[in-house]
Amino acid sequence: MSLPLIRLAIGRTNGTAHYGVLLTATEFVTACASHSPDLAPIAEHTAHTLCQSCARAWLILTTPQHPGEEPEARPAIGTGASATGHRPIPGHLMGYCGKPLDPRTSPARRVCANCTAQGAALARLQRLAGELRLPDGDPSHVDDRVLWAPSGRGNLVTGHRRDALLDRSWCGQRLSGPNPGASNECAPCRQIWQEAEVTRQTYTLPQIRERAHRWPQRRDLDMFDDRAGALRPGDAYTLSGCEETHHVVAAADRSRSSHTDLVVYLPAADRIADVRVRGECLVTIQRPPCTQTVLLHPAPRVS
Ligand SMILES: [Zn+2]
Ligand SMILES: [Zn+2]
Ligand SMILES: [Zn+2]
Numbered sequence: 001m002s003l004p005l006i007r008l009a010i011g012r013t014n015g016t017a018h019y020g021v022l023l024t025a026t027e028f029v030t031a032c033a034s035h036s037p038d039l040a041p042i043a044e045h046t047a048h049t050l051c052q053s054c055a056r057a058w059l060i061l062t063t064p065q066h067p068g069e070e071p072e073a074r075p076a077i078g079t080g081a082s083a084t085g086h087r088p089i090p091g092h093l094m095g096y097c098g099k100p101l102d103p104r105t106s107p108a109r110r111v112c113a114n115c116t117a118q119g120a121a122l123a124r125l126q127r128l129a130g131e132l133r134l135p136d137g138d139p140s141h142v143d144d145r146v147l148w149a150p151s152g153r154g155n156l157v158t159g160h161r162r163d164a165l166l167d168r169s170w171c172g173q174r175l176s177g178p179n180p181g182a183s184n185e186c187a188p189c190r191q192i193w194q195e196a197e198v199t200r201q202t203y204t205l206p207q208i209r210e211r212a213h214r215w216p217q218r219r220d221l222d223m224f225d226d227r228a229g230a231l232r233p234g235d236a237y238t239l240s241g242c243e244e245t246h247h248v249v250a251a252a253d254r255s256r257s258s259h260t261d262l263v264v265y266l267p268a269a270d271r272i273a274d275v276r277v278r279g280e281c282l283v284t285i286q287r288p289p290c291t292q293t294v295l296l297h298p299a300p301r302v303s
Contacts, residue, residue, distance in 0.1 A: 031057035045181035229279035
């Protein structure tokens with residue numbers, strides 16, 4: 001038996017969405033073990049907010065192990081090494097329970113009850129679903145071609161391009177989230193973005209390409225595992241699920257946000273891309289002794 005993982009919600013257009021599988025026409029199981037007789041399958045690209053526990057279940061199901069060894073337990077950030085151990089989501093410094101974790105391993109015997117519960121709910125889902133079929137997710141860390149929806153009750157037909165470093169649309173609006181269903185692209189966004197893109201191609205790309213080319217010969221690099229939120233301009237990093245070394249051109253400084261926005265150079269494609277990764281994503285960082293180099297040329301702005 002093989003069942004697809006689908007999204008379920010009580011409301012058809014908004015509210016909280018969960019991941020789960022339909023076992024029969026009326027019987028289903030969710031990844032977070034929440035249950036309501038009113039839950040029903042929903043369409044793609046709706047304005048639902050994803051249940052936090054189901055969002056983590058998705059990460060657990062879709063993230064390959066970090067290259068190199070991952071321990072069975074890590075302590076939560078800010079606790080002692082012998083504190084309760086949390087079960088790390090593969091490729092992330094985040095527990096099954098959602099706690100941000102320390103890169104150290106945990107020798108603790110006690111395992112967090114919430115991590116255990118989340119693991120059990122997911123194991124039940126997998127057991128009942130047989131072989132779980134996952135929908136094609138967006139490649140987890142490169143999404144610079146996706147259009148975004150403005151915050152508030154904006155229209156969902158027109159999508160905006162996002163200035164990753166400012167967390168606003170290029171036309172200056174606040175944004176609520178990706179809007180892959182948008183059929184039109186905002187014209188001011190497109191125009192300003194194109195001008196910024198010319199600057200990137202003309203000035204930034206040759207410089208970072210040269211730097212990346214010399215990178216493998218460098219002997220002065222400090223190498224360590226940390227969260228993606230710790231990345232700084234001038235670093236290079238690798239992460240699970242992607243073979244490539246990413247070179248950080250710029251990083252947005254938004255410590256309270258759940259995601260880290262980066263401008264990176266991808267050597268294989270020879271292009272600079274906006275990249276959005278979860279702050280707790282586990283990355284192996286290569287850091288030169290001095291990362292003060294200014295790599296980003298400011299983009300021209302149309303006011
Ligand atoms: Zn859920
Ligand atoms: Zn935990
Ligand atoms: Zn716009």
